[in-house]
Amino acid sequence: MDFRLLGEIEVRSAGRSLDVGTPRQQVVLAALLVDARRPIALETLVDRVWGHDPPANARPVLYAHLSRIRGLLRQTAAPGGGAAARMERRHAGYVLDIDPELVDLHRFRRLVERSADRRYDDEARVAVLAEALGLWRGEPLAGLSGAWAERVRESCHRRRLDAAVWWAQAEFRLGRPAAVISLVPDLAAEYPLAEPLECVLIQALHAAGRGAEALDRYGVVRRRLAEELGTDPGAELRTVYQTVLRKGPPRSAGAGAAPRTVGPGPLRPWAGASPSVVARHRPDPLPAGDAESVGAPSGTGTRAPARTAAPRPGSTGTPSPPEAPPGHPDGAATDPPSGRSRVRTTRRRVLLAVLVTVVLPAATGTAHVLRREAEERDESDAPQVSVERARELFAAAEAFDEAGRERDARAAVMDAVRLWDELIGLDPDRDAPALAPAVLRALGRAGVDFSVPRPALLGWLGNPVHTPYPAISQAILSRGWRFTAPVLLDAVVWNYEHTPGVTSPRDVADVRTDVLKAAVLENTRTRHGTRVTEFDRLLRP
Template sequence: MGIPRALPTTWGVHVDIRLLGEIEVRSAGRPLDLGTPQQQLVLAALIVDARRPVAIETLVDRVWGHDPPANPRPVLYAHLSRIRRLLRPSTAPDGGTPARIERRHAGYVLDLDPELVDLHRFRRLVEPLDDRQRDDRARAAALAEALRLWRGEPLAGLSGGWAAQVRASWHQRRLDAAVRWAQAELRCGRPAAVVSAVPDLAAEYPLAEPLEHVLIQALHATGRGAEALHRYGLVRRRLAEELGADPGKELRTLYRTVLIGDPTPLPRRTETSPRGDAGLVATAEAPTPTIPRRALPAVVAAATVSALALRRTGCDRNAIAAPPPSSVERARQLFASAEEFDQQDRTPDARATVLDAARLWGELIALDPDRNAPPLAPAALQALTRAGVDFTVPRPTLLDWLADPTRTPYPAISQVILLRGWRFAAPVSLDAVVRAYEHTPGTTSPRAVTEVHTDTLKAAVLDHARTRHGTQATDFGQLLRA
């Protein structure tokens, strides 16, 4: 991860012990031969609990797990003896006491300064209790220093259940530290640093929503809203494919904020209580509101409630609170960005951006069709044209139909075409498809996306392609561009 460099650590070290990667002990700059993987496990089991007794039974369990040898203690003693000889010539910082293994009543203790161990330095740098004493710049610098200690998979090359548990635990700590670093950078007004550093780490943790959250925030803060929306689309698809789940509440809320073009709030600073209780958060900002998974975006839901209240009191419809002025313009920008991506042959980016534009278009229509549909009709028609959709009626007529979602099915059917990402190999006339759809027995004319039956729409497109263009296709997929 390309975390910006902080000031270098100033204390001198003659012994350097590394667990955040392959286990390594360096004395006076030279690596020591740590012996067999089993002996390395014994050493690692003591280093993790430096200056704390580790019971013999615990050492046996960490090294052999559920399959120890018939008499493990002599083997363990032999490993400990070799490790003692290994550490004997090493010295601590400033000529201090050498690292050594001591036998105590409670077990064995590796007596060495924890500052010699990258894992313990990482723990100190990211410690939440110390974090309360820092401002955001100091916090970001400390977390960046901690993240630079990682050289790879912790205890790389060592097998067994205990090593796997250590790896999982420290991966989570690394992820938490990266998110806190990014949040501190955002509060310091440095989103570009987050955009530069986080993608590489996100590739290592593809299902980590908090990491994606700060990255999308940073992209939006640097004026790269289309990329932020595209990133959200990638995350949503990845979660669906890997976990069969949707993004969580916070990520969905952020997506809606980016979609309507509002500025994203700065990440809240969270603090852990002196007892280390999780979830005790001190913050000046109001908590993020809970939004049901199937609800309209917050701006749409709030305006809908306001509309109902005004109608009950007999107020004029024009008095209903409109969405933020940026919302319609934001939709136009998304449609324009998609067109630019198409011109640059960035088809995946174009499709993802059109999807976001179509979704915002639909939400604005749901909020206030009379006000929001007309100004977005030209941009929507342009997007349909790029998708291979044609028309046989005059353009002004089609624009009138697209601008009138409460009386015509054109906006709803057009939204489905864009939301599905369909791109046709041969021209498909929108008016002819709508006519074929409405003439399908048992089908009503849709006014909302939820009322459009996709299978019926596919059949209408296929029928149109056969009758108007003489297409021999027997399957809808054959009409789409590769």
């Protein structure tokens, strides 16, 4: 059997396509497939199907859809008595009990995640990413409407763009610019403001001896950014342009060059707002609801939204400390040594070039210094460099804040949050403990404190798989909220998770603004006894 979401909803069994029903029924089926093997509360299903305005008879209609989906799943049994997919009703909600590998969306995410394995060389990485990109048949959840379906589509497009950039970069490093030139233009047409795609395409054109086309391509992109966003190309794209303009040697790895073994890292596919399918990315700032704005891509390392035990309210009206998630430190965070050999090289990955050239906005005036430092480092040290850059960003935000430069402080926090999100997605055990203290200081400046022991909180902030603390903290920091009176982070998380019909978020894109605001309001009422009903009244002017 095969369940397909990357295009029109389709269920195939024994070589035939089954009837998936009406669009509304397809939304219910898609909601179950996206969270395969995880329970979904009935209220969550209602929210995914109808949003915040369900009809009065939402539950009976939903039960009817679920009944028809059960009938559909019975048809997935293999000829000769093979097991069919099953839907069960458990205490926590409805569960679609199938192997996630049978769902193209989950296969796609797994392949993109696998491509980040540093043990892969570029040949293996190209093959894995090509397989992932080949799963796309069109617009994800095509024909389905609603806010939830749109969020899923946007998440899929972000991951697809990440995969496309990494694939093109790997092909280019392998000395195959023709492969990049043949496929990237079509992708760039779908994502016209994705600068990393344009960077690798311009490099490929130059390496193929088509320098005039490369320069023309840059001019087209520059005009597009100016007309649509009122901004100039980013630092990396400008550097590529200068290289082509000087008619310097192509940056291709060249035929016969040894394949490079560095996996994809956190990039910045968008320099500004993107087209409708990818316009909302990392919060800069986030609009109402779950939308994201422009920034670093989702990266790899899909986070399983497994629910963990939440804090319980104590006698003071605030949650008592929950147990620390398994596998995470309860002590002070330290940077583990790399343990890898340091072999200097003259060519830097696009990852480092992007990170260090945009680490601090123009206000800091230090981009060229950071870039030169990165060029002196070995590529195997890239994750550690990224951790150091994230620390620098948080420190810069603190310095700007103390100097009264609120706009610069917010910009630095935004970039720090994006990089933090990417690092804990790639390797939370290694990267998160080193950043957690800086995150706590940033939360403190925003008026967010906590009542649980600091070592436990450090662990929770680095565990996006088991706790919602990273996602909720990122949402608060990226929105630039600064509270007039301290709010307890653990109480806010507890209030959020216990809101009826809400799924505990494991990604900042899943944090619902309305629920988060209500959770903060409830905390101020229980902790300070306020009667404030408007969230904006809690914020500093």
